[in-house]
Amino acid sequence: MSGPQRVLIIDDEPAIRRFLKSSLIAHGFDVSEAETGKAALTALAGGSYALAVVDLGLPDMDGQDLVRRIRTESPLPIIVLSARDDEAGKVAALDGGADDYVTKPFGIDEFMARVRTALRHRLQQRGQNAVLRLGDLVIDVLAREVRLREAEVKLSRREFDLLLYLAEHAGKVVTHQQALTHVWGPGQGDYIEYLRVYVRQLRQKIETDPQHPAFIQTVPGVGYRLAPAGK
Known part of the structure; x- marks a missing residue:
């Protein structure tokens, strides 16, 4: 999805x-x-x-x-x-x-x-979930809404799509190529810096300390992993 x-x-x-x-x-x-x-x-x-x-x-x-x-x-x-x-x-x-x-x-x-x-x-x-819950982070897939500790988080369309893709693979490593292909489409594998910009924007919105992220963790040289409960 x-x-x-x-x-x-x-x-x-x-x-x-x-x-x-x-x-x-x-x-x-x-x-x-x-x-x-x-x-x-x-x-x-x-x-x-x-x-x-x-x-x-x-x-x-x-x-x-x-x-x-x-x-x-x-x-x-x-x-x-x-x-x-x-x-x-x-x-x-x-x-x-x-x-x-x-x-x-x-x-x-x-x-x-x-x-x-x-x-x-x-x-x-x-048998799929319409709402994904990862600790304090709640993603309503159909309403395309995100709440963090009950407060609504305003995301752009691409930010939501990226967060949803990471959430659907919570706990697993998502490579740069996988994220770019699934969110932006095929042929986007060279735009890793573009992906980093969106990850940085997401961290500013959902992390308590964006410099030390609890949710979106970097896997150096590979991609990102969304911690299932922000831990």
Whole structure:
């Protein structure tokens, strides 16, 4: 789960896609778009996604059929978008495998709550934790929030992604190459100094004494290890 989770928005209305995309990016997600069912199936076949948002009124395919196609091939969480007068469509989509639905028009707070719920259910089904606890440090994976001794720690998107990756491997050594690849993507292995800058920023925010870190420990010449309980 390291790095931003990818969401595929499947809707033929540009305004809806822009609205959802900007909101999801603001909450730390990566976003791809598809205007048609065919384009959506191509995208899903060629990439890894955490969630699909499916409008039931697609120009080339019934949204219910698309939901069923996705569900036969993947356990990917699906949230459907529907018009107010499309109760039958919502029921059919849920019966076909959708996890939840949002009725147009909708507010972004409601939408993001349903996104978090769908992702949390999928994590629970996989036996994964939605909240990581390492001593006084608590990382809410879905809300992308970090708390230290009950106080919220404000992190940038990259800082959160790096801390999460270290936390998912708590107690183990994460090499420079592994951290750069998983957080920034392939081909970033030469940017070790860039990684050090982010580690330094994280230490300023979560360590009592950044010069003598208890959480993020340096393994000289290799990488970093996150102490499971800051010890």
